[in-house]
Amino acid sequence: MVNGNSSREQLLETVKSIEIQTIINIALIFLFAFILGRIITILFSKLSDKMNRSDRVKVKMIIPAVKFGIYIIAFYYVLGEMFKIFGPELFLLTGLLGAAIGFGIKDLFADIIGGVVITFEKPYQIGDKISIGSYYGEVIDIGLRATKLVTPDDDVVTAPNSLIFNETVASGNYGNSEMMVVIDLYIASESDVKTAMRILREAVVSSKYVYISSRSPVIMLHKALPFYTRIRAKAYANDLRDEFEFESDVHTKAWIELQKNGIRAPQLPILSIPPLDE
Amino acid sequence: MIGEMVGTYSSDSDKKGSDETLGLQDEIGEIQAAIADFEIGKKLNVAIITGPFGGKTTLINEIEKLNLNRVTKCTFSEIVRDKKEISFTEDTKRIVLLDNCHFLYIRKPGGFDIFYEFLNVISSQNRAFITTWNTHSWKYLNEAFEIWKYFPVQIYIPAFEKEELKFLVLKRYGKGEIKFKNGNESEEEPLIYVARYPLELAALGKKIDIPFLKINIPSLKKRLLNEKEEEVTAEHRVFEKIYLESKGNPGIALRIWELGLDYPHIELKNIGQFSYDIELEHEEAFVLSLILSYEILKKSEIAEMIGSKLRADEIVFQLLNRELIFETKENTFLIRPEALQSVIAYLEKIRMVW
Known part of the structure; x- marks a missing residue:
């Protein structure tokens, strides 16, 4: 008991002896690391916007790794400052820190570990369109603690990095600048499917948003359902950010041409079929 | 005269003949071989592909000249909207030359009917179709419709060499008609000079000029070998610059020449270095x-x-x-x-x- 009390008193004494200057130094190191991280993110993002489609993604891939490098160096210097103060008692402090992680900041710690995993395993990268948990959007930043997404409605979602341990992550493009978009059109069952397929294909290949190559082909599918026919085009948007514009462009142009050819949407009566349980 | 070295056009191009298709002899040979193969029963459609101002019309005109009695030629100068334009009667010769086939489609839904008809015609009729295409349209149609399958022979017109460009430009002037100036302050031609190589940075979509030192070979020869005849250094440098700027595209080379020419003089510094900083919606x-x-x-x-x-x-x-x-x-x-x-x-x- 005596030993325990004396250790505690010794630690308290040490804590009391910490100079304001040391605390300012530690705060400045964190601030500097944060500002440097932000500057690098902005610079690399601006640079990547000037690059061509494929190089843009490569540049953005570097950002999280550089930021983590900065944070690791910052932690190294902060630990150095702390060791100067506590010396051998640092181990005692580590014990306290362990207890704190166990009780209070374990989530924060899990997020940081998640950030490390995301940086090196790369389940997604900045610029990817991903689904994580119940969110879908473009990754705009991978931070130490959280990943920021912009949803199609322009909401910024901050998803904790630890989500990758519990949730499935789906990346729509996985590092590529092009992205597959599935475009469905529903037409009346009696429609001329061949003509409809041709029109949808032409709408896709003539879109200003399309990207076609041997590795990114246009695929056409047809499915006859009891009350209507679904025609589907799978094609790549040149820039994943134009995913919805691409779909909208194809829909608009295809429907104008479908109507010219007498092809119409499924009619209302099929929607008023009574539910099965009645 | 202080300052400006003047060279005169002492064209060696006369020696090379007046053929407009200089530099396209291999391509002409390949097309003639395809025509010969067709005559012995092999069905071969030919696609001649190049960028704007690349010389495809010159090439197909030459093919027409060489096969005057056996070909029917049709040039499209705007988007084709009537199928009759690509329906060939019995009077049509067995070898059909079609210039500017990139006008056979409209990039919109419902705009490819003529194109489908064209593919049907060239694959079903017992004729050889020799066609010219813009390279960007060709690549687009290749990816979207695999058009290459219809053309067993594809000929990409190569960039012109410096001497070929020089011949192309100077053939319309008389001997000594054009005076070349290098724009230097001294009367002596420099032995080493700074040239600028226009480099397209594909990743950034920009063009930059890389300065590099170049030995003036004609001037060196003149000094070392006392070659009085070789007073063509200004001319040499003008065409070197035109060649680098145009990347061997004859249409661009002619345009650069026209922009720099202050008849009958042309000066090195007036051969523009064109770079556009393009940023568009x-x-x-x-x-x-x-x-x-x-x-x-x-x-x-x-x-x-x-x-x-x-x-x-x-x-x-x-x-x-x-x-x-x-x-x-x-x-x-x-x-x-x-x-x-x-x-x-x-x-x-x-x-x-x-």
């Missing part, structure tokens, strides 16, 4: 890619493809304002030859053309 870039792919378009055709006359007016105005395109007397629009390399670099950067 998505739809503006799309319209630019259409003009590049069709080579010449009317405003109504642009409006038809983007689906809005109002936007077409606005975008064409923007592109004219930025001096990327120009309008002809017939109210059609073309890419400015001097802007062509920058336009291609930009559109390739954003993958609007392949």
Whole structure:
């Protein structure tokens, strides 16, 4: 008991002896690391916007790794400052820190570990369109603690990095600048499917948003359902950010041409079929 | 005269004949071989592919001249809308030359009917079709419709060599008619000079000039071997610069020449280094890619493809304002030859053309 009390008193004494200057130094190191991280993110993002489609993604891939490098160096210097103060008692402090992680900041710690995993395993990268948990959007930043997404409605979602341990992550493009978009059109069952397929294909290949190559082909599918026919085009948007514009462009142009050819949407009566349980 | 070394046009081009298709002899040979194969029963359609101002019409005209009695030639100068234009009667010869086949489709839903008909015609009739295509349209149609399957023989017109460009430019002038100036302050030609190599940075879609030191070989020869005849250093450097700027494209080379010529003088410093810092909205870039792919378009055709006359007016105005395109007397629009390399670099950067 005596030993325990004396250790505690010794630690308290040490804590009391910490100079304001040391605390300012530690705060400045964190601030500097944060500002440097932000500057690098902005610079690399601006640079990547000037690059061509494929190089843009490569540049953005570097950002999280550089930021983590900065944070690791910052932690190294902060630990150095702390060791100067506590010396051998640092181990005692580590014990306290362990207890704190166990009780209070374990989530924060899990997020940081998640950030490390995301940086090196790369389940997604900045610029990817991903689904994580119940969110879908473009990754705009991978931070130490959280990943920021912009949803199609322009909401910024901050998803904790630890989500990758519990949730499935789906990346729509996985590092590529092009992205597959599935475009469905529903037409009346009696429609001329061949003509409809041709029109949808032409709408896709003539879109200003399309990207076609041997590795990114246009695929056409047809499915006859009891009350209507679904025609589907799978094609790549040149820039994943134009995913919805691409779909909208194809829909608009295809429907104008479908109507010219007498092809119409499924009619209302099929929607008023009574539910099965009645 | 202080300051400017003057060279005179002592063309050695006379020795090479007056053939307009200088530099295309291999391609002509390949097409003639395809025609010969067709005559012995092999069905071969030929696609001649090159960029704007690349010389495809010159090549197909030469093929017509060489096979005058056996070919029917048809040149498309605007988007084809009537199937009759590609329906061939019994009077049509067995070898058909079709120039500017990139006018056979309209990039919009419902705009490919003529194109499908064309593919049907060239694959079903017992004729050989020798066709010319804009390279960007060709690549697009290749990816979208696998058009290469219909053309067993594909000929890509190569870039011209420096000497070929020189011949092309100077053939319309008499001997000694053009005076070349290198623009130096001293009367002596420098032995080493700074040349600038225009480098297209594909990743950034920009062009930069890399300065590098170059030994003036003609001047060196003149001094070492006392070759009095070799007073062509200014001429040499003018064509070197034209060649680097045009990347061997004959149309661009002629345009650069015209812009730099102050008849009968041409000075090295007036051979422009063209670089356009292009930054366009998505739809503006799309319209630019259409003009590049069709080579010449009317405003109504642009409006038809983007689906809005109002936007077409606005975008064409923007592109004219930025001096990327120009309008002809017939109210059609073309890419400015001097802007062509920058336009291609930009559109390739954003993958609007392949």
